[in-house]
Amino acid sequence: MTKECYHCGEPVLTGDSYQVDILGDNRTMCCPGCQAVASTIVANGLTSYYEYRTAPAEKANLVPDELQSLSLYDNEDVQQEFVRHENGTDEVVLSVDGVSCAACAWLIEKQLGKQEGVSRISVNTTTNRATLRWDPEKTKLSTLLNKIHTLGYKAAPFEADNQEAQYHKAMKHYLYKLGIAGLATMQVMMLAVAMYFEVFGDMDEAFRNYFRWVSLIFATPVLLYSATPFYLNAWRNLKARTLGMDVPVSIALLFAYFASLYATVTEKGEVFFESIAMFTFFLLVGRFLEMRARRTAAAASANLLKLIPRLATLASGEQIPAKSLKLDNVVRVLPGEPFPADGLVVEGVTTVDESMLTGESLPETRQCGDAVYAGTMNIDGNVNVKVTAEKKDSLIAHIVQLQDAAQLAKPRVAEIADIVARYFVAAILIISAFTWLYWHSHKPDDAFWIMLSVLVATCPCALSLATPTALTCSTSTFGKLGILLRSGHVFETLTKVNHLVVDKTGTLTEGNVTIADIHCFGDTSKDEALAIAAALEAYANHPIAQAFNDYPTNVTFSKVENVIGQGLQGYYQDKFWKIGKPQFALNDPGTAENSAHQVWLSCAGEPVASFQLVDPIRSTSQALIDKFHESGLKVTMLTGDNSATARAVADKLGIDELVAGVTPEGKLAYLNSLPKDQITMMIGDGVNDAPVLAGAHLSVAMGGGTDVAKASADMVLLGDDLTKLLDARRLASFTQKIIRQNLAWALGYNLVILPLAVMGYVAPYIAVAGMSGSSVIVVTNSLRLFKSDILDKIKAA
Structure with a gap:
């Protein structure tokens, strides 16, 4: 019996000549084209295409190019796993390889934003992820991915495991480059010391030239291999007619190398081979430490997805990949196993650890009819669960999406810092040119290295990292509190709130009416x-x-x-x-x-x-009201309930003002009637709260509230502990403090180092060490928001 091609379904007439390992088995293909396409699918982590497809693929061309491999992402079966469809638009979270600074993010956002059909593109330089939203009727995902590739970056749908593999691969390459630069630096510095201090006494000119040629041999692989990340980023920026952080760095390295090469060949002038090696080595050390620090912050949300197990056990006993679970499948979950999907308990009773979602350490009892969520831990009971959401629509996936969106939404201070950084690069180039002209006319021998110091020392890397790294770390810590952020302005507005407006039923009260x-x-x-x-x-x-x-x-x-x-x-x-x-x-x-x-x-x-x-009053309501009163905030209860119960709750909690019996429109009208100097935070949970949540300066929806309320809110409180909002306010205040410290350091460093470099007081190796150290200091300071004991310190404050 003639075999059929596993990829396209056509008869196989070539025996077992063309095979690809797919889903654990060697699959036979009919030709090299199908073999190449199938191999590309597997290599891109899209093996699930073969699990979900409803018909064989079309016959493949013999040699699929890069665009052809990207077109695989247009397949609806492949998109099931990572594309969200909403109101006629598609949305995907991408991993973007090669993004190193705010200029890279700005470049991608600018170029993609001009493409027809793209309604949103936001790039996070800390997590190396981007959120892309487009109209599938006007453009294809493969077209947009190809546009990113033409800019010099690599993009693919985000998967936690794949991104981690890419990270380790990138770090390995960085270590190779760092090792070569380090070895070359040691060798060139020994020769430079001999030449500078004439260790061997009066050195013959022939020996001096010989040492220069040896230094050239050691410095060349540093320039051509170790420094390539800087050239690539600079080329991307220049190709798009913008200026990034690596433009002045690349110019300095290339100028220094070719000037030294000319001096070596002509045996006239100074050489800077030791500076080239040290520049590259220190820059790579700084980038390496920076990447590791940023990875620590970026891994928090990605690690949430890893809590979902790879395998799920159906009620029949069959084990299947958790990502292939469909709606209404019934899975069996044993004690000590994480739930593989969101669902409803249909058989059994157990306790569940939901601390990774709500921040509550005490387990909760779950029985028939109760909801459970993917990634939470089943503690002590055997239960059967009916799946109510696929992996991409699970609560944990939604949390990661909201965290990414919150990190991508830049506060005003971040946008200003990015703009300043871009103009600052142009200013550096101009100042460097004038510096060289001045010193060339006054002290020509020193003009070149002074110009190099100006170019390198003042690179505004730290300025661009000051805000995004702090926001990324803080967003992750908010998640540990059981609070999801949906808007970027939360960090600024939360500290300015002076009027708390709160609903009664389901908010101040338990909602267990x-x-x-x-x-x-x-x-x-x-x-x-x-x-x-x-x-x-x-x-x-x-x-x-x-x-x-x-x-x-x-x-x-x-x-x-x-x-x-x-x-x-x-x-x-x-x-x-x-x-x-x-x-x-x-x-x-x-x-x-x-x-x-x-x-x-x-x-x-x-x-x-x-x-x-x-409806019993929540045990945490009194603490919330008391703490806000202690902070000097006015508290208003805004409720549609016009009964004596509303007055009783308000009196018991000591609420300043009761506005009862109002419609949703009336609630919004009340907010609009307040003086402009009153910054309101509204807490609610019902459909009737949606308009007022959308109209408040800052809004919080209870996690047990309606989807409409949560969609209108800036923050979602996953648990029922209202006092978490007090911790959130302190955390927002601390985040702003960290951002101010970062900006003060970045701006202060550049303001101090620039005049010193222009006056010739900063040696090249000091310049590069200062620039790299400045970036590392900013990132390390931001990581204070990510320490394990930060929540305890916030609560003790």
Whole structure:
């Protein structure tokens, strides 16, 4: 029987001549073209294409070029794993190789932003990741990836394992370059010392020239191999008509080498081979340490994805890759195993460690109907879980996406620093030129090395690293607190807040609303009233609606409408029913006067039943209010509840102002009526809070709240501990302090070193050591935000 090609499905007429190892087996191909394409798919980490494809691929060309390999990313089966589809646009997080400074990020953003169909491109220099959003009807992902490649960078969809492999590969190459530069530096410096201090007495000119030629031999591989990262970055910048940090460095190295080469050949003038070797060596040491430090910060969110296991066990006992799990698959999770996907417990009871999501160290009990999340740890029970989200749509993937977005959203201070850095490079080149002209006319022998010192010493690398490294570290620490950031302005606004506005139900209270009392009107029994109310409330997701979830019902409503902030209405047995606030549900709201019942059920506007609800106050609410009062902040409770319960909660917590019984529009109107000097932070959880969350200066959504609320908020609190917001405020303050320190150091260093270098007081080796050290100091200072004990220090503050 004739075999079929594993790639294209056509008959194999060449025996086993062309094979590729795919999914653990040698697969037979029909021709070299299919073999090459299949090998490319495997090499690019896209083996899952063969797991998800619904039909064989087209016959491959014999020699696929780079663009052809990139076109694999346009395949819908391949995109299932890493592309998010939303409102007609596609979004992907990319790993970008070769990004070393803010100028690189700016270059990619500028060039990609001009492409048709691209609605957003943001590059994070700390994590070497980019978020790309485009219209698939106007352009293809392969086209955009090819555009990045033509700029001199390599980009591919982000995968934690692949990026880690790329990082180790890049570090290995850096070590090779560093080793060659280090060895050459030692050899050239020995010769330079002999020439400078004439160790051998009066040195014959022939020996001096001989030492110069030997120095040239050692310095050449440094220039041609070790220094290539600087040339590549400089070439990318110049090709795009912009100026990056490596432009002055590359100019200095090339000028020094060719001037020294000329002096060696003509036997006239000074040589700077030792400076070339030292420049490159110290620069590489600085970049190497900087890369390691930035990697420490960048690995935090990527490591979250590694918590998802590679394999999952189906209820049938079959083991499959966790990434291939589909909706409604049922998986078995044993004690001590992490959950492979988001899902609902359908069998068994256990406790779950969710500390990696919420920051809460105590385990939580989970039983049938409860949600569990990928990456969290099953502690002590055997459970079966029905999958409710694929890997790319899991909560943990969403967290990583939000963290990346928060890191990419640059505060105003970061944007200013990037602009200053770009113009500063141009200023350095101009100042260096004038420096050479001045010293050439006054002291020609020293003009060249003074110019080199100016070029290198003042490179504004530290200025560009000052803000992004601090933001990356701080965002990761926010994640440890169980707080997700969705906006970049959080760090600035959180420290300026002077007015806390907070919702009641599900925020200050637990949201575990229960029915304490029922009063029925007419002939309706309590069971009938509960059945009708439960059927109507099933169309809402507010904590009040959830109070009716435990009551069975066989009632079916039609034409149900959710009137946000008021209640629900619909038809049952050709009658018009309403449930909600008395002014919404009743023709005569006066019926509800002097009643402690907050929710009313009516038919044709006449009362059928009323319900008194109770909702315990969160244990952390009092501490939150007290701490904000101690900080001199005003606290307002803004709620749609107009009952005596709202006043009781406000009085018990000592809240300054109560604004009750307001609609979503009324909540937003209240915010808009406040004086401009009041910077508000709004905390809410429901659909009715979405407008006011979007309208506040800073907004926080409870993790157990609705998706609409979370989509409108700047921050999401994953757990229920409101005091985490106090820690977040201290962390934001400390982050701003670190950013100010970084900027002060970077600017102060350049302001001090520039005049000294221009006056000739800074030797070349001092210049390069100072520039590299300045960058390392900035990154190391930012890493203070990432220390394991930083949260304890913040809480103790």
